[in-house]
Amino acid sequence: xxxxxxxxxxxxxxxxxxxxxxxxxxxxxxxxxxxxxxxxxxxxxxxxxxxxxxxxxxxxxxxxxxxxxxxxxxxxxxxxxxxxxxxxxxxxxxxxxxxxxxxxxxxxxxxxxxxxxxxxxxxxxxxxxxxxxxxxxxxxxxxxxxxxxxxxxxxxxxxxxxxxxxxxxxxxxxxxxxxxxxxxxxxxxxxxxxxxxxxxxxxxxxxxxxxxxxxxxxxxxxxxxxxxxxxxxxxxxxxxxxxxxxxxxxxxxxxxxxxxxxxxxxxxxxxxxxxxxxxxxxxxxxxxxxxxxxxxxxxxxxxxxxxxxxxxxxxxxxxxxxxxxxxxxxxxxxxx
Amino acid sequence: xxxxxxxxxxxxxxxxxxxxxxxxxxxxxxxxxxxxxxxxxxxxxxxxxxxxxxxxxxxxxxxxxxxxxxxxxxxxxxxxxxxxxxxxxxxxxxxxxxxxxxxxxxxxxxxxxxxxxxxxxxxxxxxxxxxxxxxxxxxxxxxxxxxxxxxxxxxxxxxxxxxxxxxxxxxxxxxxxxxxxxxxxxxxxxxxxxxxxxxxxxxxxxxxxxxxxxxxxxxxxxxxxxxxxxxxxxxxxxxxxxxxxxxxxxxxxxxxxxxxxxxxxxxxxxxxxxxxxxxxxxxxxxxxxxxxxxxxxxxxxxxxxxxxxxxxxxxxxxxxxxxxxxxxxxxxxxxx
Numbered sequence: 001x002x003x004x005x006x007x008x009x010x011x012x013x014x015x016x017x018x019x020x021x022x023x024x025x026x027x028x029x030x031x032x033x034x035x036x037x038x039x040x041x042x043x044x045x046x047x048x049x050x051x052x053x054x055x056x057x058x059x060x061x062x063x064x065x066x067x068x069x070x071x072x073x074x075x076x077x078x079x080x081x082x083x084x085x086x087x088x089x090x091x092x093x094x095x096x097x098x099x100x101x102x103x104x105x106x107x108x109x110x111x112x113x114x115x116x117x118x119x120x121x122x123x124x125x126x127x128x129x130x131x132x133x134x135x136x137x138x139x140x141x142x143x144x145x146x147x148x149x150x151x152x153x154x155x156x157x158x159x160x161x162x163x164x165x166x167x168x169x170x171x172x173x174x175x176x177x178x179x180x181x182x183x184x185x186x187x188x189x190x191x192x193x194x195x196x197x198x199x200x201x202x203x204x205x206x207x208x209x210x211x212x213x214x215x216x217x218x219x220x221x222x223x224x225x226x227x228x229x230x231x232x233x234x235x236x237x238x239x240x241x242x243x244x245x246x247x248x249x250x251x252x253x254x255x256x257x258x259x260x261x262x263x264x265x266x267x268x269x270x271x272x273x274x275x276x277x278x279x280x281x282x283x284x285x286x287x288x289x290x291x292x293x294x295x296x297x298x299x300x301x302x303x304x305x306x307x308x309x310x311x312x313x314x315x316x317x318x319x320x321x322x323x324x325x326x327x328x329x330x331x332x333x334x335x336x
Numbered sequence: 337x338x339x340x341x342x343x344x345x346x347x348x349x350x351x352x353x354x355x356x357x358x359x360x361x362x363x364x365x366x367x368x369x370x371x372x373x374x375x376x377x378x379x380x381x382x383x384x385x386x387x388x389x390x391x392x393x394x395x396x397x398x399x400x401x402x403x404x405x406x407x408x409x410x411x412x413x414x415x416x417x418x419x420x421x422x423x424x425x426x427x428x429x430x431x432x433x434x435x436x437x438x439x440x441x442x443x444x445x446x447x448x449x450x451x452x453x454x455x456x457x458x459x460x461x462x463x464x465x466x467x468x469x470x471x472x473x474x475x476x477x478x479x480x481x482x483x484x485x486x487x488x489x490x491x492x493x494x495x496x497x498x499x500x501x502x503x504x505x506x507x508x509x510x511x512x513x514x515x516x517x518x519x520x521x522x523x524x525x526x527x528x529x530x531x532x533x534x535x536x537x538x539x540x541x542x543x544x545x546x547x548x549x550x551x552x553x554x555x556x557x558x559x560x561x562x563x564x565x566x567x568x569x570x571x572x573x574x575x576x577x578x579x580x581x582x583x584x585x586x587x588x589x590x591x592x593x594x595x596x597x598x599x600x601x602x603x604x605x606x607x608x609x610x611x612x613x614x615x616x617x618x619x620x621x622x623x624x625x626x627x628x629x630x631x632x633x634x635x636x637x638x639x640x641x642x643x644x645x646x647x648x649x650x651x652x653x654x655x656x657x658x659x660x661x662x663x664x665x666x667x668x669x670x671x672x
Contacts, residue, residue: 064538067546141586185546198590202400209590210403210521210547216587221579221605226641228609230586243557250477250566251552252588254534254545269557273564305562 032178034317035171041315044308045175048276052258053182061258061275063183069249069270070172071262072190072197072214075280076205078160078167080289082117085196086125087157087164090117092135092147100134109134117159133234137217141195141230148199165204166324171316172261172280176205184259187211189249191241191266213248215240241266246273264295271298277307284313368514370653371507377651380644381511384612388594389518397594397611399519405585405606406508407598408526408533408550411616412541414496414503416625418453421532422461423493423500426453428471428483436470445470453495469570473553477531477566484535501540502660507652508597508616512541520595523547525585527577527602531568549584551576577602582609600631607634613643620649 028034036042051059052066073079093103093112103109108128111119120128136144152164160167176186186207190197194214201207218233240248246269249257260267260274263282271277279302283290292299302309312319364370372378387395388402409415429439429448439445444464447455456464472480488500496503512522522543526533530550537543554569576584582605585593596603596610599618607613615638619626628635638645648655 064544185544187546194587195590208400208521210523210588212590219583219586221582223579223605223608226608226637228582228605230583243559246557246564247555247566250555251530252546254531254548269559269564272559272562301562 027174027177027181032181033171033174035174037315037317039315041308041310045278048259048308049178049182065255065258066179066182066184067253067255067257068176068179068184068186068259069189069253069257069261069274070176070186071264071267071270072188072192074263074282075261075267076168076172076188077164077200078288080282080291081121082157082159083192084157084164084167085192086117086120087155087159088148088151088196089128089131089135090120090158091151091155093131096134115158129236132217132236136193136196137232137234139232141219141232144195144232145199148196152199162324164200166320168200168204168321169280169312169316170318170321173205173321175261176207179259180206185211187213187249187253187257189240189245189270190214191239191245193217194240213240213245213252243269245270249273262298265297266294268298268301271307272305277305279307279309281309281311283311284316284319286313287316287319288312363510363513363517368517369507369510371510373651373653375651377644377646381614384595384644385514385518401591401594402515402518402520403589403591403593404512404515404520404522404595405525405589405593405597405610406512406522407600407603407606408524408528410599410618411597411603412504412508412524413500413536414624416618416627417457418493418495419528420493420500420503421528422453422456423491423495424484424487424532425464425467425471426456426494427487427491429467432470451494465572468553468572472529472532473568473570475568477555477568480531480568481535484532488535498660500536502656504536504540504657505616505648505652506654506657509541509657511597512543515595516542521547523549523585523589523593525576525581525606526550527575527581529553530576549576549581549588579605581606585609598634601633602630604634604637607643608641613641614646615643616646617648619647620652620655622649623652623655624648 033042033046048059051057052061054060070076073083077084090112093109097103097109097113100109103113108120108123108131112131125132156162157164157167179186188197188201188205188207188211190213192214194212194216197212197214198209201209201212216237218235218237220231220233222229222231238244245267249270257274259276259278260271261278261280262268262271263280271279279298281299282288282292299309369378369382384395387393388397390396406412409419413420426448429445433439433445433449436445439449444456444459444467448467461468492498493500493503515522524533524537524541524543524547526549528550530548530552533548533550534545537545537548552573554571554573556567556569558565558567574580581603585606593610595612595614596607597614597616598604598607599616607615615634617635618624618628635645637643
């Protein structure tokens with residue numbers, strides 16, 4: 001989980017069309033990044049990928065070393081004002097409320113039942129650990145995976161009024177597809193829960209489960225009559241932010257990433273660790289949200305570090321997948 | 337590291353030909369497992385792979401779920417009487433001895449300098465942690481990777497008198513190649529050190545580094561002037577044996593393996609966790625070694641658990657790669 005104390009700000013996105021189907025683009029050789037606006041950022045990204053995959057160029061990277069890592073919340077999917085995983089936790093708490101009548105009037109449970117997202121956000125996720133424990137532990141991993149899948153398939157998130165798969169950034173989906181087409185292995189390296197993100201990884205991002213590296217709750221391996229299960233327990237085992245992102249990349253991937261993409265201060269060590277880095281700037285109050293909270297240091301270091309800065313307002317031609325209407329978008333195609 | 341107190345027993349393998357090149361076999365559609373002797377074990381393995389990759393058969397496994405996990409020491413490579421990683425540690429200690437004259441006469445360092453492998457084995461690896469710390473910590477991960485690569489490329493192991501790449505089991509290499517050809521993702525799940533095994537993974541097993549899941553030493557992420565390194569520290573962070581193998585599979589892969597292969601009691605939870613399991617029995621004193629120590633429980637459970645038991649003596653037509661002579665092998669082809 002990203003831990004952050006932040007003021008509550010509603011997303012300034014029009015949510016007009018929650019029933020249309022989302023059709024991710026295929027890689028078009030003429031323009032592999034159609035949702036990116038022509039400009040310095042797009043040019044730098046395409047130049048990096050072209051150089052790293054052209055054997056005769058100085059920047060060539062052998063296929064074995066083509067590792068790309070993406071942060072999740074705020075880099076691939078909206079995080080303001082509500083993390084998708086927060087919405088999952090609140091949904092699960094409401095499911096469990098009937099069997100837990102004592103939760104009425106008992107914070108932080110009462111805040112969920114009253115829909116006080118602003119108050120919950122203000123308290124910060126660490127203070128809300130009773131919610132995480134109640135919603136996400138005390139069951140086998142398989143049961144948890146089913147819950148996550150049900151939530152992602154069926155539930156429209158509060159605040160946004162759409163399902164999670166419609167809150168991803170279409171330009172980033174295209175970038176992942178382009179990297180895959182050029183034999184990069186793409187990993188998600190997130191402070192969010194590994195098992196939660198896995199619910200989106202294969203179907204939405206085309207990233208296999210084993211390439212999701214996130215935070216994890218404690219667990220216990222149980223064996224009965226030769227049947228083995230992993231039981232989720234209360235409490236966070238490992239919070240995958242900051243330096244821990246670098247350590248988990250070393251442990252799980254075993255090489256410096258050729259490319260890293262992030263948007264928040266919890267990504268800065270990972271971005272310094274990678275060969276080439278991209279920072280996404282949330283500066284689009286019309287189509288998504290404008291905030292720099294928890295990313296001040298990252299943005300301040302971007303230029304001197306030679307990172308590619310991507311402005312959502314200027315470099316994203318469309319923000320969300322086709323089928324999701326955007327602000328100022330009469331046709332539904334989302335071209336501003 | 338596999339921790340085990342065991343008596344010292346010399347390998348009864350003739351080591352005739354350490355200079356020949358090792359040429360791994362390619363998958364031959366007529367017989368994808370040429371180093372396996374025809375029989376029940378080979379038949380069961382081929383039947384499992386055929387069924388799991390034939391869409392019309394009951395045992396079909398969707399490609400996304402084709403995960404195979406292999407233990408390392410004793411499953412892919414010899415472990416008796418000396419683990420390959422033990423040999424690496426001893427080699428490194430001898431390298432460092434000139435700068436550490438106090439080691440003469442100071443156990444366990446003195447045992448290494450005197451070549452007393454029997455005494456070292458008897459002490460058990462946990463007791464030998466000063467050796468592990470001295471040989472494997474206090475350097476950046478990149479520097480450690482270089483050391484491992486140098487050792488594997490240049491050093492003939494004591495006892496065996498060959499390099500590590502010549503101590504792998506050819507039938508298991510063929511099984512990995514067959515699984516890869518059938519769209520399985522193959523992982524090594526070992527009690528050995530992750531970074532050490534990675535030195536062999538890509539070149540010898542054709543398994544990318546990120547699919548090696550082993551034990552790890554403590555580490556610290558260091559940052560100076562925007563340059564980030566992972567420094568190896570003294571002490572084991574996590575010993576990947578027994579239930580920990582199941583937990584690391586859950587954390588790092590996120591699904592129950594379709595196939596697991598192991599040889600020791602530290603693999604039993606992993607074998608119970610997988611859909612189908614294979615146990616390798618070390619019963620070949622002529623070509624490799626005969627021992628059941630640390631695998632009594634595993635072997636006792638194999639039949640009732642429906643696991644495929646592979647006898648090295650009966651089911652391996654050849655043990656080591658071509659170019660490595662075997663006992664009773666006049667031609668050098670290793671057919672017994």
